[in-house]
Amino acid sequence: MNLPNKITISRICLIPLVIFFYLADFIPYGKLVAALLFVTAALTDNIDGRIARKRNLVTDLGKFLDPIADKVLVMSAYLLIMAHPILGKPIIQPVWFGILCGVLILSRELIISAFRQIAAAKNLVLAADKSGKVKAFFQDAAIFLYMVYAFIIAEFNASISLNLNLWMNIVLIVILSVATILTITSGIGYIVKNKHVLKDAGTASSKQTSDEIIPDILNEFFEEGAVSEEGIEERFDVGEKRAKKLIDAMAKKGYISSSGSSRDILLSEDEINEIFGKRE
DSSP, rough: HHOOOOHHHHHHHHHHHHHHHOOOTTTTTTHHHHHHHHHHHHHHHHHHHHHHHHTOOOOOOHHHHHHHHHHHHHHHHHHHHHOBBBBBBBBBSHHHHHHHHHHHHHHHHHHHHHHHHHHHHHHOOOOOHHHHHHHHHHHHHHHHHHHHHHHHHHHHGGGGGGGHHHHHHHHHHEEEHHHHHHHHHHHHHHHHHGGGGSSTTTTTSSSOGGGGGGHHHHHHHHHHHHHHEEHHHHHHOOOHHHHHHHHHHHHHSBBOOOOSSSSEOOHHHHHHHHHHOOOO
16 A cells, blocks of 8 residues: 555544544543644645655545545534534534535535546546635634634633634634635536536547547646646646656647746647637
8 A cells, every 4th residue: 555545544544533532521622632633634635645646656546535535524523513512502603504504515525526426437537626625725724713612612611701702703604604605616616617527428528548638738727828747747636657748748749848847838729729629
């Protein structure tokens, strides 16, 4: 088992520890420990992916485990702060708001998971969406801060003024609202951007291997005006060797400049559409 997969599995192993320490009221500062374990697990999300792409260690096991680990971590932690009362009250107030946000977040993740399964069945490679990373950051931040808030209320409630408690609750509601809105908008954007996945096999290619993803790469980086191996690795979830082959192939055909770490795109939008056909 390679290093990225070990990191992913370690993230999964941290989930029961987060649950245990958050629920263990008999352990001093248990909720603070749970919050720190959660943020540690969340930070490993980017680490394993970067290592896998940089060292060309992308495996089917990693592709299977990584999204599962992320979703189980987030939803387990969210259920904790939503369902476990602190001093007899749910930590997310009002309760209906917490339930609504939880339903929307979970629904989005299930829909995107199903969407990716359809793409995988058609052998389609989907570029990573930057908005998804922003969404994940705000989700993790909201959950972490709610855990810290639960710790503060559980340990120091008697010394917190009503005004301070009110302001802390308002700030947390705003952060959770932003996380939920980003969750919805990023999901919609991801599906719209890759709507070709939902086309029937007769109207869309069911295979995207080798040079067949070149038009997607050119379209993805067209507005930036340049493409790099690192960018292809990150956005198309491919290894270093394949990214280099794609760069060499595009340079050989005159689509991009022949040297430099960042290669200028030499085609106009009309030329791309003429060579590969207009992509809706």
